[in-house]
Amino acid sequence: MQRSPATAPTIARLIEAFHRLPGIGPKSAQRLAYHVLRAPRAEAEALAEALLEVKDSTRLCGGCQNITDADPCAICLDPQRSASSICVVEEPLDVAAIERSGVYRGQYHVLHGAISPMDGIGPEDLKVRELLARLGDASVDEVILAMNPNLEGEATAGYLSRVIGAMGVRITRIAHGLPVGADVEYADERTLRAAMTHRVEVEQRDGGG
Amino acid sequence: MPRQRPIRTEAIVLRQRPLGDADRICVLFSPTRGRLEAVAKGVRRPLSKLSGHVQPLTCGRFGLAQGRSLHVITEAVTVESWPSLHDDVDRLTEALAMAELVDRSTDLDAASGPLYQLLRHSLGELAGTASPRAARWWFTLRFLDQQGYRPELDACVRCRAEVKPEGNGYSAADGGVVCPTCQGAGVGLRLSSPAFRLLRYMRRSSCDATAQVRVDADTSAELDRHLRLSMEQALDGQLRSGGFLKSLERAEAIGRSAASAAAEREREEQDRAVV
Ligand SMILES: [Zn+2]
Numbered sequence: 001m002q003r004s005p006a007t008a009p010t011i012a013r014l015i016e017a018f019h020r021l022p023g024i025g026p027k028s029a030q031r032l033a034y035h036v037l038r039a040p041r042a043e044a045e046a047l048a049e050a051l052l053e054v055k056d057s058t059r060l061c062g063g064c065q066n067i068t069d070a071d072p073c074a075i076c077l078d079p080q081r082s083a084s085s086i087c088v089v090e091e092p093l094d095v096a097a098i099e100r101s102g103v104y105r106g107q108y109h110v111l112h113g114a115i116s117p118m119d120g121i122g123p124e125d126l127k128v129r130e131l132l133a134r135l136g137d138a139s140v141d142e143v144i145l146a147m148n149p150n151l152e153g154e155a156t157a158g159y160l161s162r163v164i165g166a167m168g169v170r171i172t173r174i175a176h177g178l179p180v181g182a183d184v185e186y187a188d189e190r191t192l193r194a195a196m197t198h199r200v201e202v203e204q205r206d207g208g209g
Numbered sequence: 210m211p212r213q214r215p216i217r218t219e220a221i222v223l224r225q226r227p228l229g230d231a232d233r234i235c236v237l238f239s240p241t242r243g244r245l246e247a248v249a250k251g252v253r254r255p256l257s258k259l260s261g262h263v264q265p266l267t268c269g270r271f272g273l274a275q276g277r278s279l280h281v282i283t284e285a286v287t288v289e290s291w292p293s294l295h296d297d298v299d300r301l302t303e304a305l306a307m308a309e310l311v312d313r314s315t316d317l318d319a320a321s322g323p324l325y326q327l328l329r330h331s332l333g334e335l336a337g338t339a340s341p342r343a344a345r346w347w348f349t350l351r352f353l354d355q356q357g358y359r360p361e362l363d364a365c366v367r368c369r370a371e372v373k374p375e376g377n378g379y380s381a382a383d384g385g386v387v388c389p390t391c392q393g394a395g396v397g398l399r400l401s402s403p404a405f406r407l408l409r410y411m412r413r414s415s416c417d418a419t420a421q422v423r424v425d426a427d428t429s430a431e432l433d434r435h436l437r438l439s440m441e442q443a444l445d446g447q448l449r450s451g452g453f454l455k456s457l458e459r460a461e462a463i464g465r466s467a468a469s470a471a472a473e474r475e476r477e478e479q480d481r482a483v484v
Pocket residue numbers: 061062063064065066072073074075076077
């Protein structure tokens with residue numbers, strides 16, 4: 001990034017640090033830096049503390065590999081949750097999203113990425129070995145693959161089905177189709193095909209008419 | 210600066226990479242303009258109308274606004290999406306290998322109609338074939354021809370002697386088949402008779418006919434090796450997607466050994482419990 005001689009080196013350093021964050025352009029980086037500069041000292045301290053704490057006190061859960069403060073994490077420890085199914089996701093944020101939906105009460109496994117053949121990212125770069133170790137446990141009888149419906153997700157799900165299939169564990173994959181609020185008219189062929197293939201019965205009311 | 214006219218072209222999406230929070234950069238391959246990089250805005254949001262039309266391994270008609278460094282996709286309509294390439298991981302892997310070959314070879318902004326036709330035709334064949342691997346071999350052989358690395362299959366690349374099907378070798382560095390005498394002198398790798406016959410058959414036959422040929426595992430591995438070496442010669446480097454192909458080949462064995470390791474652990478635990 002260009003550094004103007006009018007910017008003090010300490011501010012320039014902060015701007016550069018913000019600019020390195022995902023989704024932050026040079027303009028936003030500048031705005032954030034000057035916001036911190038003008039904010040009360042306590043606010044800046046809280047930010048710095050939160051940054052360091054997240055680095056110092058989080059680790060990966062030895063079970064699900066999610067990011068956690070305590071190992072095993074709260075989800076892995078929860079006795080109310082079923083141990084017989086593991087939902088495999090690409091990223092920690094995917095766990096948070098599925099949890100918000102409130103429909104799933106089993107275990108998770110976070111791969112920390114997806115297979116990307118053209119970038120040379122293979123299964124050995126993900127938490128696949130850890131998943132296979134968990135599946136050896138006789139109590140798991142279903143693995144739900146919840147990868148993104150894109151090429152990397154397809155490659156990952158394809159690979160995992162082959163490995164897990166050979167272990168004799170039942171595998172399902174979350175359905176994909178039209179998202180809520182979408183237009184059928186604008187949907188691409190593959191989405192429509194998926195939506196048609198995974199269509200569901202409409203509940204009929206008894207004794208109508 | 211004068212406004213540049215928008216680009217309208219048919220193209221195949223070779224690959225994508227994320228850009229910022231919501232966008233992706235798509236690498237498009239057009240018959241008239243070669244390799245183009247263009248931003249697909251907002252395609253990582255669930256309600257994107259563009260998203261499904263710009264997935265890798267999709268052939269579509271695109272409208273692009275020309276930018277200084279990157280174009281921006283303003284319109285995309287799918288022409289062919291070959292769903293079966295995405296439903297089956299073997300097909301997907303071979304399709305990615307094809308796309309990577311094209312991605313690695315094509316010069317930016319160069320018209321490459323024949324290569325485009327070859328890729329489009331081969332993806333279509335791959336989508337319908339029972340033998341994804343044979344479809345990739347068939348594609349690779351023609352790709353090498355088009356790139357000026359046509360493997361010589363009729364005469365020894367060292368001494369020009371006409372070759373018979375038996376006892377030959379294959380030298381990717383020299384560009385083709387080596388006669389038994391030259392192979393005996395240490396040139397190239399062994400080329401078995403079935404692999405040699407299949408290479409010759411592939412050259413004169415359709416993709417579909419090639420896929421009908423029964424090939425045993427040894428011949429298959431041998432052809433993979435020879436064609437990979439020739440490809441590396443043509444590309445001056447290795448294909449990244451080749452690594453996933455190998456992972457996939459090992460996948461079932463990994464699953465089986467994980468299952469037996471778990472069974473072993475369980476037995477040990479039971480034994481301990483008895484003691
Ligand atoms: Zn956990």
